[in-house]
Amino acid sequence: MRLNWKRYLYPEGSAVLAAAGALFGALAVGLAILGNPVSTGLCASCFLVNVAGALGLHARESQSYLRPEILGIVLGAFFAASAAKEFRVRGGGSPVRHFLGGAFILLGCEVFIGCPIKALLRTAGGGAAGLVGLAGLIAGVLFATLYLREGFSLPAPRALPEGAGLVLPGAAFLLLALSAGIGESFAGSGFPSGARHAPFAASAAAGLLFGAVGQRTRFCVTGSVRTAALARDFREASGTAAFLLAALAVNLLTGGFAPTLSLEPGAHTDLFWSFLALGMVGFGAILVNGCPFRQLVRASSGDIDAAAAVAGMLLAAGLSVRWGIGSSPAGVTPAGKIAVLLGCVFFLALAAWKRKGE
């Protein structure tokens, strides 16, 4: 039997996308078993908070670590895009809106405690608040599709000089090379080892895989719901569903599944704000073309608007800790609630303003 490589290099079928999703889900649970925080084998927002701390944007040592996963995602996506001749530098369509949108999306994730991918992982671990957050995320995406149907769109990006697209992958390469040797010094000295983490090599290898496969499959939790709702095309959603099922299966096999609301590690029990925070994230992610993970992958493929979103997310990650916006097991803070509501205001205004004919 002849292997059709094109099927894997340019995956479009449900089976390949589902296999990639299942691989992501199993690997993400594996990284948590190897040392990452519970349900945090793959969480773009938590990892950005850790990176922000390692770069000095906040000083909470327990949340500071130069995550090899993030750097690996950037480099993996860059290499995959280059290999497939999809590395095209473009942007300038709406960098400010992407920057602000990225910032609000990150803040929403921190109020929920996790990005859309972590919502899947928290649900797969039995967390009721994770499941409610996931429901909010889907509701937010479905709400955004109403505006897409009405002609919402941001200005189209234009081609830019190639050098601009190399900044993020170049920075990721340098940081990864540095952290391979002196990574612990980035984490600070007050806490023995900064944020909880899996071994460096495992994290870096998984990150590269997440980035490369994520770039080829366009893996995006919010995007898969959007495509299913708008086009009745469930191929991307099969990847998301497979992620959830694989994570659930590994958790069941390893004893990591415990259905609970009050005993979910690292979570809070405020269901209303879990729903609303990820609702805002889902709504906003559709308007600015991707959840935090997808923004990282797109930015690494030469999308400068997505790079602006990543910059906004990194800044917001620092502010989230410094201003007490992020939630903790004690609950949602007033600053966090205000951040979510202001995010709703920003995205509602953007959605209403950028419709054709309005």
Add this chain to the structure above:
Amino acid sequence: MEILSGRRLTYLAVLLTAASLAGVLGIAATGDLRLPSAVDARRGDAAIPDTARVSAEIALAGEAETAGDVAAALAHYRAAAILDSRVVDPRSPAFLGPGFEARLKNWITAQKKGEGGAQARSDAAYLFRRMYGGCG
């Protein structure tokens, strides 16, 4: 969703924006909105409000445990964790220790069998959630 299209969708956005802004004003007026000073923000985890109070709460919890009053012990441990979350972080030198971790799990197991009141369950769950997970 024909009903939510055209101008109705714009009106809905305006309505939700107004509700969100009202929520912001309400929380700003009634919530405990205290942005940390630049010094506190730089100190991060080192910003411990009162180490003497933390030690006192832990001592009271120990006394309650010795007296067999688990509910009171949990309340004092929770108070200590609120003052300094590092006491329930296994990576921190200030951690209460693996013995405490084991006792907490035993208390939670007992609570699942119906022992203890609602407040004790809430305190134990808070301490458990604080001990693991999160973004770091």
